[in-house]
Amino acid sequence: MTVKDLATLTPSGYPAVSLLMPTHKTPPDNQQDPIRLRNLLTETRRRLEADEGVPADVAAAVYDEIAEAAAHVDLRQVGEGLALFASPGQVHVRLLETPVHERVVVADTYEIRDVVADAARRHxxxxxxxxxxxxxxxxxxxxxxxxxxxxxxxxxxxxxxxxxxxxxxxxxxxxxxxxxxxxxxxxxxxxxxxxxxxxxxxxxxxxxxxxxxxxxxxxxxxxxxxxxxxxxxxxxxxxxxxxxxxxxxxxxxFEQIAALEHLDVARGANRYAAGLPEVWQLACQGRGAHLLVEEDYHSPAWIHDDHLHPAEQQPTSAPAGTLVDDAVDDVVEQVARQGGDVTFVGDGSLATDGRIALILRY
Incomplete structure (x- = not known):
């Protein structure tokens, strides 16, 4: 699947379960991966059974889907991460080349930002x-x-x-x-x-x-x-x-050089944004045509109303803000969902732009 295909990955209904875990290619670290996966499956079952909005038969069926998919994953042939997604009658498995934070999420949509970011980094x-x-x-x-x-x-x-x-x-x-x-x-x-x-x-x-x-x-x-x-x-x-x-x-x-040249053209036409807060806001509005991000740029942040705040600046006014692990991956997902392009460039390439820049549609 392409980045844009992944961005349109949608569950069949509630509950949409996302199981993500880091994996390891070599011993001794990879010896813990089967244990970690079993623990996350146990947590998945507990979450589904405790959710009052999920009928017992649906909870059992979704758990069986994700557990069966996990049983077919060869943990000896993985990269840096594993993502499992399941909803009623539907299951997806993705092996990732970039690490992810271990978690189980039960929601209305799949937690795919790590998978989209991984796809954008791969070629x-x-x-x-x-x-x-x-x-x-x-x-x-x-x-x-x-x-x-x-x-x-x-x-x-x-x-x-x-x-x-x-x-x-x-x-x-x-x-x-x-x-x-x-x-x-x-x-x-x-x-x-x-x-x-x-x-x-x-x-x-x-x-x-x-x-x-x-x-x-x-x-x-x-x-x-x-x-x-x-x-x-x-x-x-x-x-x-x-x-x-x-x-x-x-x-x-060559692709990175071409993307940076396109950014220079957009900068001359005043049709670009720079810095995570501004890029995040415009990406959420669907205005992103082409996102450029430095390879190793990650940044947690608070989302409050329609604004993004640095992780060390928790908003104090109501409503309460939401802390996201990596707002950069959120931006990647938003741009991809809106049909935009994403290019990761070398560290330091966007030093004057706050490490992230967006070429705007208008």
Missing amino acids: RYWALVLSEQPTRLWSGDGSTLVEVTSHGFPFTHEGPGGTQGLPRDYGQNPSAHRDERHRQFFRDIVTGLTQVDALDTRPVFVLGVERYLAFFSAEWTAAIAGTVPGNYDHAGPHDLHRILAPHLAAYQA
Whole structure:
């Protein structure tokens, strides 16, 4: 799911249960994760059973949904966090690459700000490995790659010049015929990739020998995020991520530079906001077109009426304010829910803007 998809994640009804916990990749810390998860499930059951607004049968059904989903999570194959969401007849599991605060929330909506912020920090992409036997497409999400098996993928060149030899009596120029068959093969690949990318547009990274890269580039008219020459026919997902890592980093740096340039244009047009209180207020009004946030910027804050106050300045006037763990993640969620873009940039990039800036729609 994309950031915008996550921002529209809605429960089927009350109760909407959110279970979030930090996880660990290595021992000895990860040995406590199963215990922590069992304790949070116990807390979930207690909360549901104690809620007078939840019928007993609904409480039991929602608990069973989330408990069953938790039982299928392999805690040996996790990142930095785990999020489970359940409502009547519905359950969702998300493995996160950024830590979360441990908690169970029973409310009208899911507690998804950590998941949205995690998705915004991660980078989704397509990795196309060109080959005649076969061409494979991988869906990349951070360090995780999953092979695509739809829209014709994987493609195998089975015609003349591929698995079949050229006819012996074919004219005086068999190489020209072979090249035309190759061009048709790569046209088919481009058609399949175009269909996949139309459903979920992402940067495209292409790997293959120079000859195949040339055939593909001649047919693919959109931008290519990066090319990696070489034969990677037998590379698995872990190998592919290792190979692509420097290219992904370079592309992410390019995205950050482009976002900062767009911010400079908006600043010149006086169509931007800076600093957490102002950005938070305008994001809540739905005016955010593109949010820029420094990678490691987190800030608890008090929400009082329609204003945001620093954590050390608790409002004293009625009504009582609400303390949020991280108002930055709240802003990320708000902008994403309104269809805006979110880009995380290097620390120090927004020093003069209070570490967070918003390009406004109007």
